Amino acid sequence: MKKHLLSTADLSREDALLVLDTAEELARLADRPIKKLPTLRGRTVVNLFFEDSTRTRISFEAAAKRLSADVINFTAKGSSVAKGESLKDTALTLEAMGADAVVVRHSASGAPHRLATSGWINGSVVNAGDGTHEHPTQALLDAYTMRRHLGSLDGRRVTIVGDVLHSRVARSNVLLLATLGAEVTLVAPPTLLPVGVEGWPGETSYDLDAVLPTSDAVMMLRVQRERMTAAYFPSAREYSRRYGLDRDRLGALPPHAIVMHPGPMNRGMEIAAEVADCDRAVIVEQVANGVSIRMAVLYLLLGGSEPAAASSGTGHASRQAGDGVEFEAAEVAR
Amino acid sequence: MTMAGEWLIRGARELGREPSDLLLRGGLIAEVGPAGSVSAPAGAQVYDADGLVLLPGLVDLHTHLREPGREDAETVESGTLAAALGGYTAVFAMPNTEPAADTAGVVEQVWRLGREAGHCDVQPIGAVTAGRAGETFAELGAMAESAAAVRIFSDDGNCVDDAVLMRRALEYVKAFDGVIAQHAQEPRLTQAAQMNEGELSGVLGLTGWPAAAEEAVIARDALLAAHVGSRLHVCHVSTAGSVEIIRWAKGKGWNVTAEVTPHHLLLTDELVRSYDPVYKVNPPLRTADDVAALRAGLADGTIDAVATDHAPHPVEDKDCEWAAAAFGMVGLETALSVVCAAMVETGLLDWAGVADRMSVRPAAIGRLADHGQLQPARTPRTSGSRAGKAELPGDPSRASGTARFANGLVANLTLVDPAARWTVDPATLASRSRNTPFAGRELPARVVATFLRGHPTVIDGKPA
Numbered sequence: 001m002k003k004h005l006l007s008t009a010d011l012s013r014e015d016a017l018l019v020l021d022t023a024e025e026l027a028r029l030a031d032r033p034i035k036k037l038p039t040l041r042g043r044t045v046v047n048l049f050f051e052d053s054t055r056t057r058i059s060f061e062a063a064a065k066r067l068s069a070d071v072i073n074f075t076a077k078g079s080s081v082a083k084g085e086s087l088k089d090t091a092l093t094l095e096a097m098g099a100d101a102v103v104v105r106h107s108a109s110g111a112p113h114r115l116a117t118s119g120w121i122n123g124s125v126v127n128a129g130d131g132t133h134e135h136p137t138q139a140l141l142d143a144y145t146m147r148r149h150l151g152s153l154d155g156r157r158v159t160i161v162g163d164v165l166h167s168r169v170a171r172s173n174v175l176l177l178a179t180l181g182a183e184v185t186l187v188a189p190p191t192l193l194p195v196g197v198e199g200w201p202g203e204t205s206y207d208l209d210a211v212l213p214t215s216d217a218v219m220m221l222r223v224q225r226e227r228m229t230a231a232y233f234p235s236a237r238e239y240s241r242r243y244g245l246d247r248d249r250l251g252a253l254p255p256h257a258i259v260m261h262p263g264p265m266n267r268g269m270e271i272a273a274e275v276a277d278c279d280r281a282v283i284v285e286q287v288a289n290g291v292s293i294r295m296a297v298l299y300l301l302l303g304g305s306e307p308a309a310a311s312s313g314t315g316h317a318s319r320q321a322g323d324g325v326e327f328e329a330a331e332v333a334r
Numbered sequence: 335m336t337m338a339g340e341w342l343i344r345g346a347r348e349l350g351r352e353p354s355d356l357l358l359r360g361g362l363i364a365e366v367g368p369a370g371s372v373s374a375p376a377g378a379q380v381y382d383a384d385g386l387v388l389l390p391g392l393v394d395l396h397t398h399l400r401e402p403g404r405e406d407a408e409t410v411e412s413g414t415l416a417a418a419l420g421g422y423t424a425v426f427a428m429p430n431t432e433p434a435a436d437t438a439g440v441v442e443q444v445w446r447l448g449r450e451a452g453h454c455d456v457q458p459i460g461a462v463t464a465g466r467a468g469e470t471f472a473e474l475g476a477m478a479e480s481a482a483a484v485r486i487f488s489d490d491g492n493c494v495d496d497a498v499l500m501r502r503a504l505e506y507v508k509a510f511d512g513v514i515a516q517h518a519q520e521p522r523l524t525q526a527a528q529m530n531e532g533e534l535s536g537v538l539g540l541t542g543w544p545a546a547a548e549e550a551v552i553a554r555d556a557l558l559a560a561h562v563g564s565r566l567h568v569c570h571v572s573t574a575g576s577v578e579i580i581r582w583a584k585g586k587g588w589n590v591t592a593e594v595t596p597h598h599l600l601l602t603d604e605l606v607r608s609y610d611p612v613y614k615v616n617p618p619l620r621t622a623d624d625v626a627a628l629r630a631g632l633a634d635g636t637i638d639a640v641a642t643d644h645a646p647h648p649v650e651d652k653d654c655e656w657a658a659a660a661f662g663m664v665g666l667e668t669a670l671s672v673v674c675a676a677m678v679e680t681g682l683l684d685w686a687g688v689a690d691r692m693s694v695r696p697a698a699i700g701r702l703a704d705h706g707q708l709q710p711a712r713t714p715r716t717s718g719s720r721a722g723k724a725e726l727p728g729d730p731s732r733a734s735g736t737a738r739f740a741n742g743l744v745a746n747l748t749l750v751d752p753a754a755r756w757t758v759d760p761a762t763l764a765s766r767s768r769n770t771p772f773a774g775r776e777l778p779a780r781v782v783a784t785f786l787r788g789h790p791t792v793i794d795g796k797p798a
């Protein structure tokens with residue numbers, strides 16, 4: 001593994017499988033009475049969130065705490081442009097606090113890359129979603145979820161539907177799934193596919209109905225209603241008719257196929273409520289798997305090469321439970 | 335303005351050709367002859383230019399001096415010193431200052447600051463519209479008649495995207511032989527644009543700036559200029575399609591000129607993979623195919639001039655995430671070397687060609703009488719058909735072939751060591767800003783001396 005996780009392109013096939021296997025191992029912890037490992041005791045993980053994402057932050061926080069790391073949550077709403085201190089000054093502050101890993105969510109594509117390469121901090125950087133670029137741990141938890149249901153991903157057909165243009169989830173998934181040997185088809189109205197998408201691994205299609213019968217997994221992306229005012233599509237209704245996953249389309253999937261969504265969902269837009277709640281939807285499971293995957297990532301970036309679960313077995317790790325520190329970054333421009 | 339003493343430049347290779355001696359006196363070239371033929375008058379200073387290439391002083395059509403308003407990034411003093419060190423004897427100062435250079439008062443201020451600094455001539459460009467807001471005309475005639483004698487008008491940084499306003503601007507400036515220098519960027523197609531739109535922008539998740547947004551405006555403006563019989567100059571051409579459209583417009587005999595920046599001749603969008611904002615510039619770095627087309631266009635004269643688009647920014651405006659960073663790169667001190675790497679070392683231009691594209695033609699486009707002076711080649715056989723035409727840049731025969739320095743021309747000169755190689759160190763730049771995309775790069779050729787009206791502004795590569 002490299003020092004940072006900025007893009008799923010950073011992961012070799014071996015790296016990716018190691019993360020998934022490690023997550024499997026760590027997931028077994030969740031069944032134990034004491035869910036905590038001492039592995040990262042004394043290490044500091046900072047959750048640096050420039051963009052609201054309670055779900056992702058909580059997932060990383062739970063992951064770090066189960067590995068006994070000290071967790072600092074640093075939320076700085078709004079970008080450095082609009083108000084408050086710069087990314088650089090924030091990074092220097094975190095470095096002064098001795099962060100071993102910085103989990104960063106930012107509205108600007110490439111912000112985690114900047115943190116990792118600018119020399120402002122020495123710790124590992126984990127991209128928790130940057131602009132419209134990537135969201136590698138989401139793709140890892142998606143792959144993990146698919147593997148649990150479908151077995152090896154080699155040759156499996158995964159269909160990703162929706163706003164690919166603005167989706168960091170789609171980008172990370174396309175790269176990771178290609179690494180893992182799956183065949184990806186992107187389905188979207190042409191306006192929501194990026195220029196140059198023909199150079200990406202996999203296929204593209206404008207016709208969801210043509211693709212569903214051969215899909216092993218279908219992943220519905222969130223589509224923001226605001227996109228229609230920017231002339232990406234005419235109306236929410238038309239989008240839903242052409243690209244939404246409703247009950248009829250669910251019926252067109254092979255019996256073993258699973259339905260995924262990275263959340264948060266627009267019920268009735270890209271996914272019908274009854275599809276979201278049906279037994280083939282693994283959406284809630286994705287969330288649960290997120291903690292295991294993020295534990296695996298933090299462990300592999302910070303914990304060294306020993307087997308993850310081998311350092312468990314003693315109960316005293318829970319000594320430091322609940323010692324996360326919270327504070328808000330200045331929100332007023334100085 | 336300064337009454338210079340006499341200088342004898344010995345053994346300089348005129349436009350890269352045979353060694354010559356030049357005697358400079360009273361701001362003019364007083365005598366030119368083969369090496370060893372001119373003797374130094376008593377009291378004259380002698381400069382041994384053995385092995386150096388002599389060019390007419392470089393002229394930059396596109397400089398951001400930032401004063402008034404952003405003196406933290408650059409001042410007229412620091413920017414013109416950078417220019418002199420880069421071999422320039424004249425720079426055209428873009429009007430996107432704070433306040434904008436949209437009145438006689440502001441352009442005269444900038445012009446006066448340039449004279450006071452004395453490193454090179456500063457010729458202000460006036461804004462086309464008040465506050466560069468794209469709504470109503472600035473007082474174009476007042477700027478033209480001011481002491482600054484503005485001839486180029488531009489809203490650079492913004493496109494004059496309103497077709498009617500552009501048409502009227504092109505027409506209006508005919509009254510004083512003006513030209514509109516267009517920043518060709520269709521604004522709706524480039525909202526929040528961060529880099530060249532292509533496969534890479536999709537992968538990096540950065541909003542794309544499509545080539546068509548530049549090309550569509552250039553095509554429209556060329557048609558408008560032809561329709562109303564005006565002069566159009568296209569700033570910082572960056573795409574292969576733009577080169578084709580300009581070639582087409584020139585083929586029609588229309589009065590269209592164009593410039594390209596050094597960075598667009600050497601760098602590609604692949605550099606954006608680093609997310610390092612030092613590579614963030616507008617128009618954005620394009621693909622290798624675009625770079626090749628721009629070089630070919632500059633070589634065949636479709637693109638008339640190299641212009642730096644020198645755009646200084648303070649450290650904090652680049653030391654941040656990509657989307658938050660300012661657009662722009664400094665370029666005055668590296669331009670000649672970059673052109674040498676992109677055009678001379680590749681065999682696309684000889685030194686006479688460099689002189690044409692970096693001095694003669696830009697001076698002609700900006701109607702700068704004292705700069706870019708060479709004695710034209712002997713009347714070419716085909717000149718009969720051209721005799722009736724207005725004197726315009728765009729005739730590639732003017733500076734190549736046998737064009738040369740001659741007695742009586744204004745002594746604005748640059749001496750270049752073509753064999754030198756140097757590594758760009760941002761800390762040593764004279765500009766107040768450090769945002770060079772060439773940091774750490776080894777580049778060929780170095781400016782050794784610059785003479786402004788017979789007086790050295792740079793000697794031995796240092797401020798005189």
